[in-house]
Amino acid sequence: MQLEFSFIIPVYNRPEEVQELLNSFLALKTVVPFEIVLVEDGSSLTSEEIVANYKNRLNISYFFKPNTGPGDSRNYGMARANGNYFIILDSDCILPQDYLQAVCDSLNEEFVHCFGGPDAAHSSFTNLQKAIDFAMTSFLSTGGIRGKSYSVDKFQPRSFNMGISKEAFLATQGFGTIHPGEDPDLTIRLWKKGFKTKLIPNAKVFHKRRISLSKFYKQVHKFGLVRPILNSWHPETAKITYWFPTVFIFGFFVATITFVLGFKWLLLLYATYFILFFISALVKTKNLLVALQALLAVTVQFAGYGWGFLKSTFFVTLLRRKPEIQFPQLFFKN
Numbered sequence: 001m002q003l004e005f006s007f008i009i010p011v012y013n014r015p016e017e018v019q020e021l022l023n024s025f026l027a028l029k030t031v032v033p034f035e036i037v038l039v040e041d042g043s044s045l046t047s048e049e050i051v052a053n054y055k056n057r058l059n060i061s062y063f064f065k066p067n068t069g070p071g072d073s074r075n076y077g078m079a080r081a082n083g084n085y086f087i088i089l090d091s092d093c094i095l096p097q098d099y100l101q102a103v104c105d106s107l108n109e110e111f112v113h114c115f116g117g118p119d120a121a122h123s124s125f126t127n128l129q130k131a132i133d134f135a136m137t138s139f140l141s142t143g144g145i146r147g148k149s150y151s152v153d154k155f156q157p158r159s160f161n162m163g164i165s166k167e168a169f170l171a172t173q174g175f176g177t178i179h180p181g182e183d184p185d186l187t188i189r190l191w192k193k194g195f196k197t198k199l200i201p202n203a204k205v206f207h208k209r210r211i212s213l214s215k216f217y218k219q220v221h222k223f224g225l226v227r228p229i230l231n232s233w234h235p236e237t238a239k240i241t242y243w244f245p246t247v248f249i250f251g252f253f254v255a256t257i258t259f260v261l262g263f264k265w266l267l268l269l270y271a272t273y274f275i276l277f278f279i280s281a282l283v284k285t286k287n288l289l290v291a292l293q294a295l296l297a298v299t300v301q302f303a304g305y306g307w308g309f310l311k312s313t314f315f316v317t318l319l320r321r322k323p324e325i326q327f328p329q330l331f332f333k334n
Contacts, residue, residue, distance in 0.1 A: 004084045005032065005083050006085070009036065010041050012040075013044060015046065017091045021089070021093060022050070029101065030104070034059070035083060036059065039076050040062070041067050042066045070175075070182070085166065090160040096204060113165040113195040114187065114190050115198050115200050117199070125208060126211070127289050127290045128212070128213070128293055131296070136301070155198055157197055181223075213296060216304070221304040225311065226312070245301070246306035246310045255269070315327075
C-alpha cells in the first residue's frame with residue numbers, strides 16, 4: 001500500500017503553540033508528501049490567522065467546529081482528511097526534522113495499522129517543563145510505558161503522537177467521548193479487532209505538557225480517575241501495577257507516622273527512592289534545578305494519579321456507579 005499521510009491536529013485556544021508546530025513542519029527533512037488538517041475545537045482564541053500565514057508553504061486545511069473535545073475533533077479531522085494513514089499530534093508538540101522519515105521508514109519495514117512515538121523535552125523548554133517531562137517518561141516513575149523500548153502488540157500509543165490507518169479508523173469509528181483515556185480505549189478496541197500496534201522509538205516529538213504544577217496535578221488526577229473506568233470497560237487489561245501510585249502515597253503517610261513512633265526503615269526506603277530519582281534526573285538533564293523540580297513533579301504525579309485512581313475505584317468498581325454520571329467532567333457530548 002502506498003502511504004499517504006494526513007496530520008490531524010485538534011486545537012483549543014492555543015494559537016502560539018500552533019505557530020511553533022507549523023514552523024517545525026516547514027523544517028522537516030523528507031520527500032514524503034503530507035497534508036495537515038487542523039481542527040479548531042470551539043476556541044474563543046482561534047488559530048485561523050496563524051494558519052492563513054502558512055497556506056502558501058504547507059498543504060493545510062483549517063476547520064472550525066463547536067467544542068466536543070479532542071477525541072471527537074480528531075475523528076472530525078480524519079473523516080475529512082485525504083490520506084490513508086493519519087498521524088495525530090497535540091498542538092503543544094514540536095516535530096524533529098527527521099520525524100516523518102522515521103515514521104515512513106518504520107512502516108515500510110514493518111507495517112502496522114497503529115503506532116505511537118515517544119516524547120522528549122526540547123532545549124527551549126522551561127526547567128519545569130523539562131522536570132515534568134522527566135517525571136512522565138522516567139522508568140523510575142512510569143516504568144517506561146510511554147515509549148522507551150521497542151514493542152509490538154502490547155504498546156498503547158498516546159494521542160499526542162499517534163498514527164492510525166484509515167482502515168483501522170473506519171473499523172473502530174475512532175476515539176470515544178471520554179477524555180483523557182480516549183487513546184488507550186481506542187488501542188484496546190483496535191486489538192480486539194485484530195489490528196496490531198507498535199512503538200516507533202525514533203519517531204519522537206518534543207512535548208511541552210503543562211506549565212505549572214497545579215495544572216499538572218489536574219491532568220494526572222484525571223488520568224487516575226480514568227483508569228478504573230477503562231478497567232471496567234476492558235477488564236482483561238487491568239493490571240496490579242495501576243495501583244502503584246496509590247500504594248506509594250498511602251505508604252508514604254504510613255512511613256511518616258511510623259518514623260515518629262521510632263520505626264525508621266520504611267521512611268528510609270522512600271528516601272532511597274527519591275535520592276535515586278534525583279540522581280537519575282540529574283544525570284539525564286545535567287541540570288540541578290531541573291532535577292530538584294523533578295522531585296516535586298514526581299510527587300505531584302503520584303499524589304494526583306493515586307488519589308484519582310482510589311476515588312474512581314471506590315465509586316466505579318465498588319459502588320458500581322455509572323462513570324458518565326459520577327464523573328461528568330471526563331466525558332464530552334458529541
